[in-house]
Amino acid sequence: MHDLLIRDCHVLRCEPSETTVLRHHDLVVDRGLISAVSPTGTTRPEDCEEVVEGRGMVAMPGLVDTHAHVPMVIFRGLAEDVSLETWFNEYMWPLESNLREDDVYWGMQLGLAELIEGGVTAVADHYFFMDRAAEAVREAGIRAGLGWAVFGSGGKQGLERSARFAAEWNGQEDGRITTWMAPHAPYTCDDDFLRQTAREADRLGVGIHIHAAETIAQTEASVARHGRTPIQVLEQTGVLDHRCIVAHGCGVTEDDIGILARSGAGVACAPKTYLKLAMGTTPVLALRRAGVPVGLATDGAVSNNTLDVWESMRLMAMVQKDRAGAPESMTLAETLHVATRGSAAVYGAPDKLGHLAPGFAADLILVDIGGAHCQPLHSIPATLVYATRASDVQTVIVAGRVLMRDRRLLTLDKREIVRRVSDAMERLQRRVPDKRIQLYEP
Ligand SMILES: [Zn+2]
Known part of the structure; x- marks a missing residue:
């Protein structure tokens, strides 16, 4: 049988x-x-x-979402028509200062319901209270690569929590759950912190999922401050010696593309976020020409509003054509390859997904x-x-x-999930002035 x-x-x-x-x-x-x-x-x-x-x-x-913050669906629609800096400093990081672990659990369930309804079978997620997110993944039956996000300001304690989570959950559910170290970005984690993260990844045999070179302005700020691009920082701190998901890369230079190609890292492209926050875009065609895998991503729903990977696919194709000034580029075949095998490679499972x-x-x-x-x-x-x-x-x-x-969703109870999230609405939208988990100053 x-x-x-x-x-x-x-x-x-x-x-x-x-x-x-x-x-x-x-x-x-x-x-x-x-x-x-x-x-x-x-x-x-x-x-x-x-x-x-x-x-x-x-x-x-099944579609693979190679970079998301799934539980952020609970903040959907709260930060609109603002600059990237305001988005972080006045909205995202103050909102997240109220975050409770139950919010992450129910937010994860809501986001997973949306992902499954949209044909996503695997998601690389980067957020907080990930043990609760992992419980939701276990119940939902989706495949997930989970990383407990950490800032340099979280210090040794933050790094250890992230590593403990990675050790405990890697390979759970017959390998359906994998884990990653998840430092936030080179502009929120210093070299020493990134080096320690790389050592932990080495010890645990897991990859590293990180935001880097999100915009050209970030790359310029990094060069002005340290004399190195964010990708060079990742290379020099040993981050790129591991399986690596680099989120966004809208600000990568030509040299950076060479570094990424030699390292085997993959790049996650979330075009709707870039268009809404005027961030530029991932140079998908140049990366693929150099042999760097590119995958589709949604990022979080506070910038993207949805977790719709079909929309990511379509926007990616059209933005690449427009940027190249060449409608014959980013063909249907290339686009579908990014959506399937490219995304599987970025997720770290090219021979499996x-x-x-x-x-x-x-x-x-x-x-x-x-x-x-x-x-x-x-x-x-x-x-x-x-x-x-x-x-x-x-x-x-x-x-x-x-x-x-x-x-019909068979593993998740959408009515109950929506009720639970709605109950917390008033608290979730509260922003206390000057209370934020981080400061954006790349
Ligand atoms: Zn992100």
């Missing part, structure tokens, strides 16, 4: 410059992995414990392409990149387990 059969769907396969669609195929899942991809009818439904009908739908690798082939994790989604906004169906890749909506995702499967079926 096989565990699961997904019948008669169109299977999407993404290579760097070519997308193929295997029409009318079945996917067979055993022990959390894809065991076969074959023309419909090859496997008999009666030989499978569970059958999901995929007729008329595209099966594609992002591809529907035997041996890969059964982390996949079924997308309904029958809507009026998708018809007629001349090109499945064009439909997926430019027409599909997150709400077209019908079914979400992680490690062979169905988390959403026909748009």
Whole structure:
């Protein structure tokens, strides 16, 4: 008996410059992995414990959100039409000074419900009270790479808490949860702190997830202050000797791209945040040309408002075309490659996620392409990149387990989650002047 059969769907396969669609195929899942991809009818439904009908739908690798602060959904809509500096100093960091661990737990549940409903099967998350976030991940059934964020001002204690969390949760839930060290950024953590973080990552065998070169202004400030770019700081402190997620990189120089390429680090691109906060953008085309993996990200919902990776994909493609002044660049195939295998590589699992082939994790989604906004169906890749909506995702499967079926969440109670978050609304929006967890002065 096989565990699961997904019948008669169109299977999407993404290579760097070519997308193929295997029409009318079945996917067979055993022990959390894809065991076969074959023309419909090859496997008999009666030989499978569970059958999901995929007729008329595209099966594609679940989307991977390579940089998020999921629990920040609780602050959604509270910081609009402000500069990056005001966003941090007058909104984000004062708001977070009121944060309680229960807020993180319910915020994480709310954000995970949104992610699963939008076809995301794995998220690299960077936040506080991560033991509570990890509990929510355990219950939701999604895959997550979690890091307990820490500032240099958190000192030895903060670093130890982050490392303790990483040690305790890495590999939990049959490897569905992995952990990362999560120093905030080179402008909030000094060299010594970053060196100690790198040593901890070494000791624990985990990667490092960090914000760096978020804007060109940050890179210029770093050069003026230390004579080095933020990426050079990461290189010199040993951070880049590890598996590394660099969030944003809108301010990387040409030399920085060379450093990143030699290090094997991946870069997370969250274009909606950049557009709203006028931050520039990740040089996706140049990074990919140099061999640096680039993945899609949402960042937190205080800048992005949603955790919609479809929107990230579409904005990334259009911003890259616009920046290059070349509509023929950032093709459909490249865009879908970033969304699947590129994001899987940034997440640190290029051989496990992002591809529907035997041996890969059964982390996949079924997308309904029958809507009026998708018809007629001349090109499945064009439909997926430019027409599909997150709400077209019908079914979400992680490690062979169905988390959403026909748009119904099976592991999370959305009404209860919304009620819990609403109960805390008044306290969550309180900003005490001059009470903040950090100061933004890159
Ligand atoms: Zn971030």
